[in-house]
Amino acid sequence: MKAKALKPAADSRRKTAKLWQLRLYVMDQTPKSVTALTNLKKICETHLKGRYRITVIDLLKQPHLAKGDQILAIPTVVRKLPMPVRTIIGNLTDAERVLIGLDLRAEG
Amino acid sequence: MNKNGAKTIPSPILLPKCRTGIQGLDEITGGGLPQGRPTLVCGGAGCGKTLLATEFLVRGAVMFDEPGVLMAFEETEKELKANVASLGFNLDGLVRRKKIVVDYVHIERSEVQETGEYDLEGLFVRLGHAIDSIGAKRVVLDTLEVLFASLPNEAVLRAELRRLFRWLKDKGVTAVITAERGREQLTRHGLEEYVSDCVILLDHRVNDQIATRHLRVVKYRGALHGTNEFPFLIGEEGLSVLPITSLALNHKVSNERIATGIPRLDAMLGGRGFFRGSSILLTGTAGTGKTIISSNFAHAAGQRGERVLFFSFEESPNQIIRNMHSIGLRLEPMVKRGLLRFHSARPSLYGLEMHLATMFKEIAAFKPHVVIVDPLTSLMELGTISEGKGMVTRLIDYLKAEQVTTLFTSLTQGGHALQQSESGMSSLMDAWLLLQDFEGNGERNRVLYVLKARGMAHSNQIREFLISNHGIDVVDAYIGASGVLTGSARVAQGDLEKAAVLASQQEAAQLKREVERKRKALERQISDLRADYESEASELRRIAEQVGTRTLLLGTERAASGRLRQADAKVGTSTRGKSRNGRKN
Numbered sequence: 103m104k105a106k107a108l109k110p111a112a113d114s115r116r117k118t119a120k121l122w123q124l125r126l127y128v129m130d131q132t133p134k135s136v137t138a139l140t141n142l143k144k145i146c147e148t149h150l151k152g153r154y155r156i157t158v159i160d161l162l163k164q165p166h167l168a169k170g171d172q173i174l175a176i177p178t179v180v181r182k183l184p185m186p187v188r189t190i191i192g193n194l195t196d197a198e199r200v201l202i203g204l205d206l207r208a209e210g
Numbered sequence: 211m212n213k214n215g216a217k218t219i220p221s222p223i224l225l226p227k228c229r230t231g232i233q234g235l236d237e238i239t240g241g242g243l244p245q246g247r248p249t250l251v252c253g254g255a256g257c258g259k260t261l262l263a264t265e266f267l268v269r270g271a272v273m274f275d276e277p278g279v280l281m282a283f284e285e286t287e288k289e290l291k292a293n294v295a296s297l298g299f300n301l302d303g304l305v306r307r308k309k310i311v312v313d314y315v316h317i318e319r320s321e322v323q324e325t326g327e328y329d330l331e332g333l334f335v336r337l338g339h340a341i342d343s344i345g346a347k348r349v350v351l352d353t354l355e356v357l358f359a360s361l362p363n364e365a366v367l368r369a370e371l372r373r374l375f376r377w378l379k380d381k382g383v384t385a386v387i388t389a390e391r392g393r394e395q396l397t398r399h400g401l402e403e404y405v406s407d408c409v410i411l412l413d414h415r416v417n418d419q420i421a422t423r424h425l426r427v428v429k430y431r432g433a434l435h436g437t438n439e440f441p442f443l444i445g446e447e448g449l450s451v452l453p454i455t456s457l458a459l460n461h462k463v464s465n466e467r468i469a470t471g472i473p474r475l476d477a478m479l480g481g482r483g484f485f486r487g488s489s490i491l492l493t494g495t496a497g498t499g500k501t502i503i504s505s506n507f508a509h510a511a512g513q514r515g516e517r518v519l520f521f522s523f524e525e526s527p528n529q530i531i532r533n534m535h536s537i538g539l540r541l542e543p544m545v546k547r548g549l550l551r552f553h554s555a556r557p558s559l560y561g562l563e564m565h566l567a568t569m570f571k572e573i574a575a576f577k578p579h580v581v582i583v584d585p586l587t588s589l590m591e592l593g594t595i596s597e598g599k600g601m602v603t604r605l606i607d608y609l610k611a612e613q614v615t616t617l618f619t620s621l622t623q624g625g626h627a628l629q630q631s632e633s634g635m636s637s638l639m640d641a642w643l644l645l646q647d648f649e650g651n652g653e654r655n656r657v658l659y660v661l662k663a664r665g666m667a668h669s670n671q672i673r674e675f676l677i678s679n680h681g682i683d684v685v686d687a688y689i690g691a692s693g694v695l696t697g698s699a700r701v702a703q704g705d706l707e708k709a710a711v712l713a714s715q716q717e718a719a720q721l722k723r724e725v726e727r728k729r730k731a732l733e734r735q736i737s738d739l740r741a742d743y744e745s746e747a748s749e750l751r752r753i754a755e756q757v758g759t760r761t762l763l764l765g766t767e768r769a770a771s772g773r774l775r776q777a778d779a780k781v782g783t784s785t786r787g788k789s790r791n792g793r794k795n
Contacts, residue, residue, distance in 0.1 A: 129331040138326070161332065165339035172316050173332035175361070189317075191361075192326035203323025 122146075122154040123183040124204075129176045130162045134193045138177035141194035149206050179203075225432045228276075228348070228384040231269025232262065234442065234451030239427060239435050243408055248375050248385040250405040252397045253412030257423055258444055259388040261297065262412070263350040264290070265448045266386050268299045270348045271309035278348035279340040279383075280312045283356040287312045297448050311340040317360035324362050330370040334377060341383060349378060349385040358399050375404045396428065407431045413439070422561050422593060425451050441597060445567035461610040463487065467666075468580075468615060471510030472503070474684030475643075478660055478669035484641055485665065486579075487613040489606045491586075491636055493620040494645030498656050499677055500619040501525070503645070504582045505534045505541065506682060507617055512544040516579035519572060520552045523588040527552035538681045551576050557588040565589055566601050570608065581609060586618040586635075599635065606638055640664045648696045655696035657687055674700065 126142055128135035139158060146154045161168050161176070171180045175191035181204055190203035200206075227241035236242050243249045243266075251259050267278035282290055290312060291301045304310040313336055341349065354371070361367050378385045387405055389397035396402045402409055409429040415422055425442045427435045442451040467482035476483045484490055494500050508518040522530060530552070531541045544550035553572050557565070573581065583589070583605075590598035602618075609616045620635070636642050642661040647654050658675050660668045674687040674696045688695035688703045695703050 127332065129335065134327050134329070141326075161335045165335045168332050168336045168339070169313060173336070174315060174317060174330055174357075175328040176331035176335075177328060178332065187321070188323070189321055190323040190325060192324050192328045195326035199323055199325040203325065 120153065120184060122150050122181070123157070124154060125157045125159060125171065125180045125182060127159050127161060127168070127171070127173045127176060127178045127180070130160065132176075135177050137193040137195070138179070141197070141200070142179060145194070145197055145200050145204075145206075149201065181205075227433075228270075229274060230266050231273045232265055232449050232451065234440070235262075235425070235449070238425075238440060238451060239408075239430060240433055243384055243386070244431070244433070245384050246379065246382045247407040248378050248387055248405045249408040249410065250387050250389060250397070250402055251410045251412065252389040252391050252402070254391045254414060257412040257414035258442070258449060259412055260285070260290075260352050261294070261444060262410075262449055263352050263386045263388050264294050264299065264301070265297075267310055267348055267350050268294070268301065268304065269448075271304050276347035277309050277344040278311075278350065279337065279344070279346045280310060280350045280352065281337060281340070282312060282314050282352050283316070284353055286314045286316075290314075296446075297444070298446060299448070308344050311344055311346065313337075313340050317357070319360050319362070322360070328363075328366065330367070330374070333370075334374065338381075341381060347383060349381075349383045350388075351385065352388045353390065354387055355389050355397065355399050355401065371401070372404050412442075417594065422563055422597065441563055441600065443563040443567040445564070446571065450567065461487075461607070462613065464613060468514070469510050470503075471506035471508075471513075472675075472682050472684060474673065474675075475503075475658070478671070478673065478684075479641075479663055480666040480668055482666075484615060484663075486615050487610055488615060488640035488664070489610070489638065490615070490617045490641045490643065491620055491639040492617060492643045492645065493622050495622055495647055498645035498647055499675065499682070500621070500645060501530065501584055502534070502537060502539075502677060502682060503643070503658075504584050504617055504619055505530065505539055508550060508580065508582055509534075509539050509541060509544070511580040512541075512547075512549045516549070517576060518544070518550045518580045518582065519576050519578035520550060521569060521572075521581070521583045522552055522554045523557045523583075523585060525584075526554050536679075537677055538679055551578070557592055562589065562593040562597055562601050565592070566605065569605065573609070573612070573614070577612075578614060581614050581616045582619075583616065584619045585621045587621045590635075599638075602635060603638060636662070651697065651699050651702075653697050655700075657696060658684065 124142065124146070126139055128138065139156075142156060146156065159167050161173070167173075171178075171189075173180075177191070177193060179190045179194065179200075181188040181190075188203060188205060190200060194200050226245040227239070227243065228245040229236050229242040230239075251262055253259050264280065267280055270276040270278050280290070285293065291305075294301050301310065301312070305312060315333070315336070337349070340346065357367055357371075358364065375385075375387075387401065389399070389401045391411075392398040392400070396409060396411065406429070408427070408431065411426045411428050413424040413426070415424060423442050423444065424439045426439045427437065440451050442449060444450075464486040466486040467480075467484065468486050469476050469483040470479070492500050492503060504520075508520060511518045520527075520530070525533075527545075531545070534541050541550060545552070551572075553568075555565070555568070559565075586602065589601070592598070593601070606616065618639070639662075641663040644659055644661045646657050646659075648657055649655075656675050656677070657672050659672045660670075662668075672687050673684045676683045676685060688700040
């Protein structure tokens, strides 16, 4: 697993502040995968600045990891933390739905 | 996997087939599923799709050394293992030995948010990884259609499924895809559109509260296949399709004869009883003694030291033992010696298929010489006539192949119509004994006759049989001008005949006495006549004497008068001469 970005929690205004762990499952460098990563980063920077961590998993290199998070669709984002686990599939073009999917609406 | 010795139909087209190892399925499909192609198995809930698919994998791994991947969308790995363990499949062991990979795919729709474009490459990756990890030759996707509920975008899903099936073909794996039966089409989501090589339809039908499973090969591209519906069983050793039509009639036959336990009945069957390995039907109305004759047969086999398996669908073992004891037939020593085993079950306990499977299992375990099914009719009522006949055919074929003599009893309701319906069954039987009631004179009597006995001279006579404390006694029924007489009528007729004999004897004696009397009378008459004659004869003699005396006296008187006259000088020297001379003078 390659840590693409790791930012310490800098936003002290939020009392609920905690580290968000996101996993992005991709398959090679397909356009869908690239778009998904770009979109995800953008959303995280906007809403979770400094308290998120994205792990990108390339199933072409690590196919055995697909089973663990029940991955079927590519690309898929899995929110490992905070609990509960949430899953978003698709290239994340619709930011609004991503926020709903990540349950960020209330905080945003 | 061909216990019955039936050969699979060789396909004229050289389409490589992948043997499933499932009993009967390979016979129907002419050798198995199309190799390297996907096969669709569809059917309603609870008709055995998952089981068929799992067995395909397990048998492949165990029997043909073809590892397999099971991708389960409905049940978890743990659930699957537990489910198939009850059927004798050690899925866990196969997984540990890397013969099978189980991958449980699960998506909770409520936990998934969809946004933007995606594909199902994850599924491909997982499947590909599983296949490559053990070098799988077989793949099962059970049940792929769950994805339609999990993923909101059907268009993407359909495109991906199409790609998946093509990908499976490219991989060269033989795949089984299960799907729910749809209302108007074979599957709920039209999967048959993608899988077009082979489609198998499973069905679970309830007839008269009893469920029977059926299997039909709807489509098999490029190969001959049985198009009929075949009943199939889910037994303790997995699935078993019953292809009635493909069983060949080529079992061995025996010339050995076995006694029935009733000497007179043996006498009726050419003196030596039934052939070993034959199937015997014993029909009769209620209370005609079917179970008694069966028990006698069982007892006789036990005396020979043979094993008997008694399937009883109406009475419990203890009840049969007690009842037979009352006629002097002791079965419990046989049970104790392990020569007799009962299997009692209510017919309605489960469907025909299950009964058949249980019977096969019992027979295989006990290896009996004689099997008794009492009564067959209770079983037949569970299904339609054709189903029942199919079942009996299969049972008989199986038993004949094993050289087991089988006695089926059949309850008829009396009358001719039923005897006719029975004839459909009787054509499968080698021998047919009929038990009948004769009612009359305020009593009911049992008669027995041999309706048919293939391959042996047999009696055409109706015999009466009596059940007493000592068992069965077969006696000649009275057959005369007034028909067949049984029971007291037979006894009465016997008495009547005796009386007639006595009467004629008496008559003869009477006549004899009469003649004697006449003879005596005649003799008396003769003696009377003789007496008469003798008295007359003696009279005659007396008269003759008198005449002589008188003549003498007359001569003397003349001489005296002559002397007196002195006419003649010589007196007394010759009276006659003198008298003659004198008279001449």
